[in-house]
Amino acid sequence: MKEKIMNGLLSAAGVMQTQRHLAAIKNAFMSLLPIIIIGSFCTLFSNVICSTTPGFLSLANVPGLGFLGKLNPMFVAANYGTMNFIAIGCVILIAMELGEHYGIKDKALPVVALGAYISLCAFSASGKAVDGSEVVVTNVLARMYTNAQGLFVGMFASVGATEVYCRLVKSGKFEIHMPDSVPSNVARSFTILFPSLITILIVSGIGMVFEMITGMSLFNAIIAFIQKPLSNILTSFPGYITLIFITTLLWTFGIHGTQVTKAVYEPILLAAFAENEAAYAAGAPIPNIINTPFMSCFSTVTGAGITGGLIIAIMIFSKRDDFKAIAKLAIPCALFNINEPIIFGLPVVMNPIMAIPFMIAPAVSATFAYLMTNLGFAGRMVVNAPWTTPPGLMAFLCSGGSIGAAVTQILCILLAFVVYIPFVLASNRQRIETEE
Incomplete structure (x- = not known):
């Protein structure tokens, strides 16, 4: 009995360590760690060193050190450029890691995966104006799609897009062959043109059909039915x-x-x-x-x-x-x-x-x-x-x-x-x- 349990654990752990999607996700987050640490410390410096908010425990509020407050915009901007874009970094890095597993090292792959993910996001945001009225801003990407809230959807989109892209490229059925006189980098762009197009349209089409059938965007559905329940479980004490x-x-x-x-x-x-x-x-x-x-x-x-x-x-x-x-x-x-x-x-x-x-x-x-x-x-x-x-x-x-x-x-x-x-x-x- 003991040996069966041991063998079962070893087998399950081996599968999780070698499973290509989980390995790509794990390696992507390991690569993201420096960015996360940078963003975290920028927040710490902004609040503990540079904050000039009255009554706030900060070095900038100490007499003679008020000049530190002038550095605050730098740390706020650096934090926004790191912590508020980790979903984007996650999409790119997962595509690169999974692509390497398939032997595909096209520089276009992470961009295709990112395009596929963005196609699942809304391009407008609503909010309240100064007078309290509701306003809708179009042609914008809300922060929820780029920060940690978008991580789960980004993971699914990146994995799905990469799987489709790699299979299309390796099949060789959608290549556009250029004359030998065309430079190799230009020829490669045409070789991956149709795989890139088909990949983005497939992901975007799935999102469109899902919303037509359910009345809910695929992004919101994944958050509501997968991310939030899983979050409630893992962030609960039991x-x-x-x-x-x-x-x-x-x-x-x-x-x-x-x-x-x-x-x-x-x-x-x-x-x-x-x-x-x-x-x-x-x-x-x-x-x-x-x-x-x-x-x-x-x-x-x-x-x-x-x-x-x-x-x-x-x-x-x-x-x-x-x-x-x-x-x-x-x-x-x-x-x-x-x-x-x-x-x-x-x-x-x-x-x-x-x-x-x-x-x-x-x-x-x-x-x-x-x-x-x-x-x-x-x-x-x-x-x-x-x-x-x-x-x-x-x-x-x-x-x-x-x-x-x-x-x-x-x-x-x-x-x-x-x-x-x-x-x-x-x-x-x-x-x-x-x-x-």
């Missing part, structure tokens, strides 16, 4: 804890659980973070507790399984020289949230004694952090700091300067330490019995 258990369970079998499940949870948690970041920039209440930096701060701090707590427990309670030697080597890595030395060196992988606390510690930590955030002791996450940022500093930055969040993150590591203690003591006993 759904998030389930996600943590799945990722750590995969880790215990030697599979990088975070990377395997990333393509599923990343768009949802990133969208929740983007809502927080936008609210923080606008000075509005922060809506979401669970999001991407919440996971980094309270579920994977010092590495998956919060193995920083295991290292502390080993250094204090372990009587095994082999454990202590590995723990000492792992300390510098743990400070930057890297834990492969302890996972594969101790090992935690395929180790029943260490696998149990490895799965329990992140759940306990996330529960405690969720409670502290809900009580208002820890600030909600509004900045996506690099995942290698040391503990304490990471939570302080991600929360926009909340001391309570930094304290909570340190306490989470200590809670993990408490969880690991009985199992470290059990490993002492196991070593003695083995030697006997």
Whole structure:
């Protein structure tokens, strides 16, 4: 029975890691990470350094530092150019990643995918004028189509358009052959002309037919029936804890659980973070507790399984020289949230004694952090700091300067330490019995 479960997990994880669409989505988000971090820190600088809003905690409000307020437009513009266009970047990068899988490296492919996605968006936006009357502006693209709200639709459109385009190009049935005297780059443009045209028309046509039949745009339907329900599940406390258990369970079998499940949870948690970041920039209440930096701060701090707590427990309670030697080597890595030395060196992988606390510690930590955030002791996450940022500093930055969040993150590591203690003591006993 145990072997069947293990084989089932390995098989499922292998499929998720090698499945071309999930791999393309995962790699695209990894490429987007620098842009997300830049946008996050621009928001932080805009609010903490350059804001001149009266009563706002900002360096620009300190006497003699008012000149910092003049830099604010630069950070606001940089934030808009990054965080408010991540859906566009996602569409382009997914098309490039998936195209490479098929051996198609046409520079036109990501543009075709982007055109297909834009064809599903509305080209007008409504709002209220100064006098309170409703106005409709045409020939514009609303921000909801370019920011994190459009991520899910962008993913589907990019994958669908790329699949159609690559199949048409590889079939060779729609090529326009030019004379040999025509330069190769010009000839290639005509070769992919009809595949590009057909791809965009297919996606656009699907959107048109869907709206004619249902009276709802395909964009709004995907958000209403897929993105929002999935978001409600993963950003709820039970759904998030389930996600943590799945990722750590995969880790215990030697599979990088975070990377395997990333393509599923990343768009949802990133969208929740983007809502927080936008609210923080606008000075509005922060809506979401669970999001991407919440996971980094309270579920994977010092590495998956919060193995920083295991290292502390080993250094204090372990009587095994082999454990202590590995723990000492792992300390510098743990400070930057890297834990492969302890996972594969101790090992935690395929180790029943260490696998149990490895799965329990992140759940306990996330529960405690969720409670502290809900009580208002820890600030909600509004900045996506690099995942290698040391503990304490990471939570302080991600929360926009909340001391309570930094304290909570340190306490989470200590809670993990408490969880690991009985199992470290059990490993002492196991070593003695083995030697006997």
